[in-house]
Amino acid sequence: MSDVHASLRSPLVTGDKTISDVTRDICAPMDRKPTALWWSAFGLSLTALIVGVAAVWYQIATGIGTWGLNKTVGWAFDITNFVFWVGIGHAGTLISAVLFLFRQKWRTAVNRSAEAMTLFAVMCAGIFPLIHMGRPWLAFWMMPYPNTRGPLWVNFKSPLLWDVFAISTYLAISAVFWYVGLLPDLATIRDRSEPGWRKRITSILCLGWNGSARTWLRYETVYLLLAGLATPLVFSVHTIVSMDFATAVIPGWHTTIFPPYFVAGAIFSGLAMVLTLMIIARKVMQLEDYITMTHIDRMCKLMMSMGCIVGLAYGTEFFMAFYSGNGYEQFVFKNRALGPFAWAYWTMVSCNVLIPQLLWSRKLRSTLPVVFVIVILVNVGMWFERFVIIVTSLHRDFLPSSWASYAPTSIEIATFVGSFGLFFTCFLIFCRIAPVIAIAEIKGAAHLKKRPPAESITEEKAA
Amino acid sequence: MSDRVLLATFEHEDDLLAATDAVRRSGFKIVDAFTPYAVHGLERAMGLRPSRLTWVCFLCGMIGVLGMLWFEHWSTSIDWKLDVGGKPWNSLPSDVPVAFEAAVLLAGFGSVFALLAVSRLFPGKQPQIINPRVTDDRFLLVIDEADAGFDTAAVRKMLQEFHALAVEEKITLPGGDLQ
Numbered sequence: 273m274s275d276v277h278a279s280l281r282s283p284l285v286t287g288d289k290t291i292s293d294v295t296r297d298i299c300a301p302m303d304r305k306p307t308a309l310w311w312s313a314f315g316l317s318l319t320a321l322i323v324g325v326a327a328v329w330y331q332i333a334t335g336i337g338t339w340g341l342n343k344t345v346g347w348a349f350d351i352t353n354f355v356f357w358v359g360i361g362h363a364g365t366l367i368s369a370v371l372f373l374f375r376q377k378w379r380t381a382v383n384r385s386a387e388a389m390t391l392f393a394v395m396c397a398g399i400f401p402l403i404h405m406g407r408p409w410l411a412f413w414m415m416p417y418p419n420t421r422g423p424l425w426v427n428f429k430s431p432l433l434w435d436v437f438a439i440s441t442y443l444a445i446s447a448v449f450w451y452v453g454l455l456p457d458l459a460t461i462r463d464r465s466e467p468g469w470r471k472r473i474t475s476i477l478c479l480g481w482n483g484s485a486r487t488w489l490r491y492e493t494v495y496l497l498l499a500g501l502a503t504p505l506v507f508s509v510h511t512i513v514s515m516d517f518a519t520a521v522i523p524g525w526h527t528t529i530f531p532p533y534f535v536a537g538a539i540f541s542g543l544a545m546v547l548t549l550m551i552i553a554r555k556v557m558q559l560e561d562y563i564t565m566t567h568i569d570r571m572c573k574l575m576m577s578m579g580c581i582v583g584l585a586y587g588t589e590f591f592m593a594f595y596s597g598n599g600y601e602q603f604v605f606k607n608r609a610l611g612p613f614a615w616a617y618w619t620m621v622s623c624n625v626l627i628p629q630l631l632w633s634r635k636l637r638s639t640l641p642v643v644f645v646i647v648i649l650v651n652v653g654m655w656f657e658r659f660v661i662i663v664t665s666l667h668r669d670f671l672p673s674s675w676a677s678y679a680p681t682s683i684e685i686a687t688f689v690g691s692f693g694l695f696f697t698c699f700l701i702f703c704r705i706a707p708v709i710a711i712a713e714i715k716g717a718a719h720l721k722k723r724p725p726a727e728s729i730t731e732e733k734a735a
Numbered sequence: 736m737s738d739r740v741l742l743a744t745f746e747h748e749d750d751l752l753a754a755t756d757a758v759r760r761s762g763f764k765i766v767d768a769f770t771p772y773a774v775h776g777l778e779r780a781m782g783l784r785p786s787r788l789t790w791v792c793f794l795c796g797m798i799g800v801l802g803m804l805w806f807e808h809w810s811t812s813i814d815w816k817l818d819v820g821g822k823p824w825n826s827l828p829s830d831v832p833v834a835f836e837a838a839v840l841l842a843g844f845g846s847v848f849a850l851l852a853v854s855r856l857f858p859g860k861q862p863q864i865i866n867p868r869v870t871d872d873r874f875l876l877v878i879d880e881a882d883a884g885f886d887t888a889a890v891r892k893m894l895q896e897f898h899a900l901a902v903e904e905k906i907t908l909p910g911g912d913l914q
Contacts, residue, residue, distance in 0.1 A: 290872065291771065291871070291872035292868075292871050292872040295871045295872065416806070416810060422815050423814070423815065424815060425810035425811065425814065425815055425817070426810075427811075427817060427819060428807045428810070428811050428829060428830060428833055429811070429819045429820075429822060429826065429829040430819070431832075433833070434832040434833055434836075437832070437833045437836040437837070438832065438836050441836040441837075441839055441840045444840060444843075444844070445839060445840065445843045448843055448844065448847055449843075452847055452850075455856075456771075456772070456870065459870045460771070460870040460871060462870075463864065463867040463868070463869075463870045463871065464867070464870075464871060475861070476858050476859055477858070479851065479856035479857055479858055479860060480855075480856055480857065480859075480860025480861065480862040481856065481862070481870075482769060482862040482863070482864060482869070483769040483770055483771060483869045483870055484767050484768070484769055484854075485767055485768035485769065485770060485774070485777050485778070485781060485783070486767060486783065486854070487854040487856070488770065488772075488773045488774070488777075489773075489777075489778045489783055489785075489786055490786045490788055490850050490853060490854055491773065491850065491854070492773045493785070493786035493788050493789060493850075494786075494788055494792075494846050494847060494849075494850040497788070497789060497792045497842070497843075497846050498843055498846070498847070501792075501796075501839050501842055501843050502843075504835075504839070505836075505839045508832065508835060508836065508839075512832055515832075712771060712772040712773070713772070715771060715772040716772035716773055716774070716775070722746075722747055
C-alpha cells in the first residue's frame, strides 16, 4: 500500500535509498573529520562569541550606562535583540510540534535542526534581559522563593514576570522535546560505533534504548503529548512577549493586535532563519537527498504566507490608528513612516512585505541563490520590525520637550554580534556531534527502497 | 513466560506487521518486537493497549495549573498584599499566564519522566542488544514458546512466508535476557 502513496506525492527522500543508507548518510558527517569550511565558519563564530563575551564583561563591570539609552528611549537595542531571537526560536517549534500535529511528514528532514535552532536562539534571547537588569547576579530575585525581605513575593500582575516564566518554560520544554527526539538516534549511533569514547557516551545518553515495540508505543504517546503541549506554549510565549508592550500605555504599543501580530512575525522570522541554515547545511553536509528542493519550496510557501499575515498586520495598525481618532496614536504612525526613523520603517516594509512576494513564482522558489538572498533580507527586515516598534514608539513621546533620538553604541553592537557568535558556535558544534536529521523519524515517514528478499537472505547468511 | 523463545528477523515493516498479526491470530504469545522506528499499526497487531501516559500528563498539568493558581492567590492577596496600580489583590485574569506555563512545564516533564520510569530507561542502563542492526534496518519479532503444542517447525514455516531473514531459538535467562 505504501507504494501507492509514494507515487502520488513527490518523495521525501530522493536517490533511491534503503533504510540503512539513511543511517549511513546522516551519520557520515559525524564520522568525517571537519572540513576546512567548517573550521573557518567555527573560527569566525567563536571570534564573534569572544567579542560578545568581552562586551558583556565590560558592560556588567561598568554598568548599562555604556548603552545609548536615554530617559526617553529606555528600551532599544537589547530588547530588539531579545524579541528577534525569541521569534527565531518559534519556527523550530512550529516545525517540530505544529507540523507534527498536522501530520506533515516532510518536517522530518528539518525538525531536528530546527529544534536545535530553537534552543540556541532562546539561549541568545535570554542573555539580553539578563544584562538589562544591570545586576544580573540578582536574577534569581525573579523566582518566587521564600526570602528574608518579607517574604516579598514577585509581582504576578506584571507581563515582564510572565515573560520570565514563559521563556524559561519554553527553553526547558524545547530542550526536553529535542532530547526525547534524540533518544532513538543516540541508540543508533551507539550500535554502529566501534568501542570507544563515542560508544560509551552515547550508551549513557540514550538511556538504554533498545527499540522495543512497547517502548515505541509509549514513546510515540509522549511525543504526541509534548507536541500538543508545545503548540499552545509557543503561541503563549510570543503572546506574552507582545504583552510586555501591549499592556503599556505607549501609543504604538497599546493595541490588541499585538499577540497575533507578534506570533505571525515570530514564525515568519524563524522560517527565514531555518531556511538560511538549511540551505547552507544541505550543501556543506551533502544532505541534498534529504533536504530536497521540495522541502525548500514548502518552507518558502509557508514563509511567504506568514509574510502576508505580517503585511496585513502592518496595514491594520495604520488603519486602527486612523480609526481610533486618537491624536497620539495617529502621530506615532505618521512619525514611523515619515519621521527620523522612516529609513528603518521602509527597510522593514520592503524586506518583510514586498520582497517575499517574489516567492509566488515557482521558478524563483527553485533558484537557491534567490531564495537565500530573500531569506537573509527577511532576517534583516524582521530585526528592523522590532527596532521600529520599540524605538519609534518611544523616541517622540507625549511631551515634545522630552523628545530624543537613539543610536546604538559600539558595546551594544558588539553584544549583538556576540549573540550571533553564540548561536552559530552552538549550531556548528551540534552539526558535528549529533545527527542533524531525525533518523528514526525520517525512516518511518519516507517510503524507502525495498530490496528483493532473496538478496537480503543471502546477505544475512553470509554475516 | 517459558524459558524458550523464537526470534524472527525481518527486513521490512510490512513483513513484520503481517507476521505479527498472523502469529497472534494463530494464538501464540508475542513477547516483544524490536524496530528501528515506530511502526504504526504494530501495537494493534501485537494487541497492546493504548498507553496510559496521557493520564500522567493530564494529572501533572492539573497539579501545575491548580498549584500555581493557588500560590499566586496566596502570595499576592493573603501572605503579602501587594497593590499594583490599584488592581484587586486577587485578580484572576493576570494569574492565568503563569498558571498556564506551570501546567505545561509540569505536564511535559511529568510525562517524560513517567515514560522513562515505565520503560525503565535510565542513564547507564546496559540493555541486551539482540541484534545491533535493530537500530539501523532490522525488525525483530520475539515469540514465546510457552504453549505445549508449540510446533517450532510450523511456526518457522509460517514466518518464512513473510520473508523472515532468519528464525532462531533462544533461551531466556532469569533476568529476562536471551542467550
